[in-house]
Amino acid sequence: xxxxxxxxxxxxxAQEYADNAVAEARKQEEEIINKALEDADKILLNVQNxxxxxSDKVFSRRNSLAQLETRKMILQAKQDAVNECFERAVxxxxxxxxxxxxxxxxxxxxxxxxxxxxxxxxxKDAETVGSKVIVLANEKxxxxxxxxxxxxxxxxxxxxxxKVEITATIESIVDDIKEEITPDVVKALFD
Numbered sequence: 001x002x003x004x005x006x007x008x009x010x011x012x013x014a015q016e017y018a019d020n021a022v023a024e025a026r027k028q029e030e031e032i033i034n035k036a037l038e039d040a041d042k043i044l045l046n047v048q049n050x051x052x053x054x055s056d057k058v059f060s061r062r063n064s065l066a067q068l069e070t071r072k073m074i075l076q077a078k079q080d081a082v083n084e085c086f087e088r089a090v091x092x093x094x095x096x097x098x099x100x101x102x103x104x105x106x107x108x109x110x111x112x113x114x115x116x117x118x119x120x121x122x123x124k125d126a127e128t129v130g131s132k133v134i135v136l137a138n139e140k141x142x143x144x145x146x147x148x149x150x151x152x153x154x155x156x157x158x159x160x161x162x163k164v165e166i167t168a169t170i171e172s173i174v175d176d177i178k179e180e181i182t183p184d185v186v187k188a189l190f191d
Contacts, residue, residue: 078186081189086174102132103136105133114161114166116161117162117164118145118161119146119157122152131146154171156169156172
């Protein structure tokens with residue numbers, strides 16, 4: 001065999017080896033790229049699932065918070081309506097016909113159970129109805145006197161008998177019955 005043929009054979013074998021190595025490298029490259037794409041798809045799917053789960057949690061929390069705020073606003077509106085009813089009740093009593101108002105005050109004064117003492121009214125009531133209330137209450141065997149001092153109230157009175165002071169203002173009377181009748185007011189307003 002000549003040198004040329006040996007050289008040719010070596011070159012041919014080297015070429016074949018190189019071609020096989022390149023083919024094997026391309027095959028491995030394709031496998032690596034396919035695996036990388038497959039892994040990327042899995043990662044992307046995982047990220048998308050995590051984003052969806054997190055967004056669902058955020059939406060759920062925000063929705064719950066919104067519902068809570070709505071309930072609080074409704075409750076506050078109902079409480080405001082109930083308070084408005086009690087404020088109107090105070091106003092209704094204070095603005096009732098003078099004769100009915102006097103009768104109302106006399107009954108409260110007598111129902112207290114104390115038979116004597118000094119009665120303090122607000123300035124307006126002291127001037128307009130105070131003496132009439134005292135006279136009518138005393139006709140029932142009591143010994144009340146009209147005080148020259150006044151109280152700060154929309155209506156009603158304060159009775160001072162010795163060291164005992166009894167507040168019977170319209171506001172305090174409504175406040176005293178407020179807790180008891182609030183369920184009835186709520187039922188009447190919202191049922």
